[in-house]
Amino acid sequence: MRETIFDEHAMRLLLASKGLTIEAWAKALNISKVTLYRKMSGESDFWRDEIQKTCEFVEEKSLNYIFFASRVT
Numbered sequence: 001m002r003e004t005i006f007d008e009h010a011m012r013l014l015l016a017s018k019g020l021t022i023e024a025w026a027k028a029l030n031i032s033k034v035t036l037y038r039k040m041s042g043e044s045d046f047w048r049d050e051i052q053k054t055c056e057f058v059e060e061k062s063l064n065y066i067f068f069a070s071r072v073t
Helices: 008-017 022-029 033-041 046-059
Strands: 002-003 069-072
Touching: 008 022, 008 033, 022 033, 022 046
Parallel strands: none
Antiparallel strands: 002 069
């Protein structure tokens, strides 16, 4: 069975490659760092508008490979 997950490692690499921080990303989403960490760990889901804002923040058209990664279980 395939499960869709958020690829935290890929997102951290993308942020680092662009010189961006978790703090700046949280600010761009208008949420706290704690809330963002909960979303990244899978405790809470990302909303569609947060995914869109993230694409704008990192200047990428699509981040499906990060937000909709597959994990075989």
